[in-house]
Amino acid sequence: MKASLSVDLHKLAKFVNLSLPVLSVLFFFAGLHLSFYFHFATVTFLLLTVINLFYLRVQRSHALLGNFGIIGQARYMMESIGPELRQYFFANDTEERPFNRNERAEVYRKAKNVDSAASFGSQQNFDEFELKLRHTMFPVAKSELQPFSLTLGEERGIANAYTLSSPFMISAMSYGALGEKAVRSLSRGAKKTGILMNTGEGGYPKYHLEEGGNLIFQIGTAKFGVRTPEGHLDEAKLKEVCAKDQIKMIEIKLSQGAKPGKGGMLPKEKITQEISELRGVPLGKDVISPPSHVECTSPEATVEFIKRIQEISQLPVGIKLCLGRPEEFEELVEAMIKRQSFPDWITVDGSEGGTGAAPKAFLDSVGIPIYPALKIVGDILKKHNVRDRLKVFAGGKLISPARQIMAFCLGADAIYTARGFMLALGCIQALECGNNTCPVGITTHDPSLQRGLDIEQKANRVCNYVHALEHDLRELLSATGCRSVREFNEEHLFIPKGTILSSLYTKNTLAPVSS
Amino acid sequence: MNKLSTILSWVFQIVAAAILAQTLYFKFSGHPESVKLFSELGMEPHGRVLIGILELVAVLLLIRPTSAIWGAILSVGVMSGAIIGHFTHLGWDGERGQLGMLAVLVFVASLAVLAIRRKTIPFLKSVFDENVPVEAPVEEE
Numbered sequence: 001m002k003a004s005l006s007v008d009l010h011k012l013a014k015f016v017n018l019s020l021p022v023l024s025v026l027f028f029f030a031g032l033h034l035s036f037y038f039h040f041a042t043v044t045f046l047l048l049t050v051i052n053l054f055y056l057r058v059q060r061s062h063a064l065l066g067n068f069g070i071i072g073q074a075r076y077m078m079e080s081i082g083p084e085l086r087q088y089f090f091a092n093d094t095e096e097r098p099f100n101r102n103e104r105a106e107v108y109r110k111a112k113n114v115d116s117a118a119s120f121g122s123q124q125n126f127d128e129f130e131l132k133l134r135h136t137m138f139p140v141a142k143s144e145l146q147p148f149s150l151t152l153g154e155e156r157g158i159a160n161a162y163t164l165s166s167p168f169m170i171s172a173m174s175y176g177a178l179g180e181k182a183v184r185s186l187s188r189g190a191k192k193t194g195i196l197m198n199t200g201e202g203g204y205p206k207y208h209l210e211e212g213g214n215l216i217f218q219i220g221t222a223k224f225g226v227r228t229p230e231g232h233l234d235e236a237k238l239k240e241v242c243a244k245d246q247i248k249m250i251e252i253k254l255s256q257g258a259k260p261g262k263g264g265m266l267p268k269e270k271i272t273q274e275i276s277e278l279r280g281v282p283l284g285k286d287v288i289s290p291p292s293h294v295e296c297t298s299p300e301a302t303v304e305f306i307k308r309i310q311e312i313s314q315l316p317v318g319i320k321l322c323l324g325r326p327e328e329f330e331e332l333v334e335a336m337i338k339r340q341s342f343p344d345w346i347t348v349d350g351s352e353g354g355t356g357a358a359p360k361a362f363l364d365s366v367g368i369p370i371y372p373a374l375k376i377v378g379d380i381l382k383k384h385n386v387r388d389r390l391k392v393f394a395g396g397k398l399i400s401p402a403r404q405i406m407a408f409c410l411g412a413d414a415i416y417t418a419r420g421f422m423l424a425l426g427c428i429q430a431l432e433c434g435n436n437t438c439p440v441g442i443t444t445h446d447p448s449l450q451r452g453l454d455i456e457q458k459a460n461r462v463c464n465y466v467h468a469l470e471h472d473l474r475e476l477l478s479a480t481g482c483r484s485v486r487e488f489n490e491e492h493l494f495i496p497k498g499t500i501l502s503s504l505y506t507k508n509t510l511a512p513v514s515s
Numbered sequence: 516m517n518k519l520s521t522i523l524s525w526v527f528q529i530v531a532a533a534i535l536a537q538t539l540y541f542k543f544s545g546h547p548e549s550v551k552l553f554s555e556l557g558m559e560p561h562g563r564v565l566i567g568i569l570e571l572v573a574v575l576l577l578i579r580p581t582s583a584i585w586g587a588i589l590s591v592g593v594m595s596g597a598i599i600g601h602f603t604h605l606g607w608d609g610e611r612g613q614l615g616m617l618a619v620l621v622f623v624a625s626l627a628v629l630a631i632r633r634k635t636i637p638f639l640k641s642v643f644d645e646n647v648p649v650e651a652p653v654e655e656e
Contacts, residue, residue, distance in 0.1 A: 036558050036600065037558065047595070051639065054642075059643075062641070076638075
C-alpha cells in the first residue's frame with residue numbers, strides 16, 4: 001500500500017491527544033452560550049484529557065500508553081476481549097485447545113441426550129497423522145457383547161474386592177478445585193449411574209460422601225485428610241476414612257499428568273474457611289503439595305508404602321502416575337515382582353491431563369502423553385509377565401469415545417476423565433479454573449457464581465454422558481468385532497508413520513507390528 | 516489495601532454519598548430553590564430530574580464495596596458539571612456559595628476514593644502496578 005494512503009497510528013494518536021483539550025474548551029463555550037447540557041460533553045472530555053495527560057506524562061509502566069496516550073488503551077481493551085471474540089466468532093471448529101468446539105459439542109450433546117449424528121462428512125484432516133480404529137468386515141451382533149466387568153483386588157483375595165460395571169470413572173477433582181455444587185452434582189450423577197468418582201487430594205471428602213456416590217479416595221502427596229502434622233501417614237485417620245461404606249478403593253497419587261514432578265496446587269483465591277479446615281491448611285496462602293510422598297524415596301520404599309496402605313485399608317489400592325522415565329517405571333515393576341507385592345491397578349495419566357492450576361512449563365512440557373505412555377507401560381508389564389496382574393486405568397483428554405477406544409486398544413482397562421465430566425456439567429472452557437471466577441459455577445466457591453448451577457439437572461447430565469459413552473463403546477466394540485473391552489489390542493489401531501506412537505514400534509509401518 | 520486505607524476510603528464514600536443523597540430530596544420534590552437553580556442553568560425540569568437520577572445512581576454505587584469505584588467516577592463527573600455551573604451561571608454568593616462548596620467537597624471526597632482505590636479503577640488499574648524486581652527464589656522449608 002502507498003504510504004500516503006495508510007493510517008499512521010502515531011500521527012492519529014497525536015491528533016487525538018490535541019483534540020481532547022480542544023474539544024473540552026469548545027464544549028465549554030457551547031455550554032456557556034448555547035445550552036448547559038453541552039457540559040455533559042465538557043466534563044467527559046475534561047476527564048479524558050486528564051487521563052490522557054496522566055498516561056503521557058505521569059505513568060511510566062506502559063511505554064505504549066506513554067507514547068500514544070488514550071488511543072493506545074484500545075490495544076489493551078481489544079486484546080482483553082480477544083479470547084471471547086475468538087471463541088465466539090473467529091476460531092474454527094477444530095482449532096481451539098485444549099478442546100475444540102467439535103469435541104466440546106460432542107460432550108454437550110451426549111450430556112443433553114441430543115443425537116450426535118453429523119452430516120456431510122468428518123471435519124478431521126485425513127491427510128494428517130491421525131490414529132484410526134481398524135474395523136472388521138464381520139461385526140459382532142450387539143446381543144453377543146459381554147457386559148463390562150473389572151474386579152480390583154481379586155488377586156490378593158481381599159474381602160472388599162470391587163467390581164467395576166462401567167469402564168468410565170470420574171477422575172480426581174477435589175473439593176477445593178471444584179465448588180460444593182459441582183462436587184454434589186458429580187457425586188449424585190455417579191450414584192445414578194453406579195460409576196466411581198475419585199475424590200482428588202482434597203482432605204475429608206465431605207460433599208462427595210453426602211450425595212451418596214461410590215468413591216475412590218485419593219491420597220495426594222500432601223496426604224490431606226490422612227496426614228500427621230509432619231506430613232506422614234496418619235493410620236488412624238486412614239482407617240476411619242476406609243470404614244466409610246462409600247469408599248470403595250484408594251488411589252495413591254505419585255504424580256499427575258498436568259504437573260508431574262510437582263505437587264498439587266490450590267491458589268489462595270479458592271481457599272475458603274471450610275476448605276482450610278478440611279485440609280488443615282492456612283487461609284490466604286497458596287497451598288502447594290510436596291512433589292512426592294515422604295515415604296516414597298526409592299522403588300522398594302514405594303512398593304512398601306503401597307503394601308502398607310493395602311494392609312491398613314483392606315481395600316483395593318492403586319497408584320497414579322504420569323510416565324517420565326520408563327527405566328524408573330521398570331525398576332518400580334521389578335521391585336513389585338521382587339517383593340511379590342503389587343498395587344491393584346496403575347493409573348497412567350497423560351501429560352495432556354487437566355488441572356485447576358499448574359505452572360505453564362509443567363502444563364506444556366513435562367511428562368509423556370497418554371498414548372505413548374500406555375504403550376510403554378503395557379510393553380514393560382508384558383516384558384515382565386505381569387500385565388494380567390496389574391490393571392491399567394488411563395487418563396488424559398479421554399473425553400470422547402474416539403480417544404477412549406484408542407486408549408483401550410493401547411492397553412487401558414478403564415477410563416478416567418475429569419474434564420469430560422466438567423463439560424457435561426456445563427463447562428464452557430473459559431480457562432478460569434484457578435481464579436475462583438468460573439462463569440458456570442464449577443470451579444468456584446463464589447455463591448453468586450454457583451447460583452446458576454442446578455445440582456439435579458447437572459446430575460442428570462452426568463448420567464446421560466455416561467450412558468452415551470457406554471452406548472458408543474458398544475457400537476465400536478461391535479464394529480471392531482470385539483465382544484468385550486479386553487479384546488481390544490494394538491492390532492485394532494491404524495498408526496500412521498510420523499506419529500509419536502509409531503516411533504515406539506520397531507518396524508515403522510502403517511500398521512502396527514504384531515507383538 | 517490495608518485496613519487504614521479501607522476505613523479512610525469508606526469515610527470519603529459515606530461523606531460523598533451523604534451529601535449527594537440529602538440534595539436529592541430537593542431535586543425530586545421540585546423544591547422552589549432547586550427549580551430556580553436549574554432554571555438559571557436552562558435545564559428545568561428535565562435536567563433537574565436527569566442530574567437527580569445520576570446522583571442517585573452515584574450514591575447507590577458509592578455505598579457498595581464492589582462498585583464504589585464506579586460511584587466515585589460518576590460523582591466526579593457530575594460534580595465537575597456542578598462546579599462549572601457555579602463558575603459560569605450560579606455564582607458563589609451566600610447560600611449559593613455553600614451549595615458550591617458542598618459540590619467541591621463531594622468532588623474532593625470522590626477523588627480521594629479514586630486515589631485510595633486506584634488499583635481497582637477500570638482500565639487504569641494496571642498503570643498503578645508496582646514495578647519492583649522480584650526477589651530470587653529461595654529454598655522452601
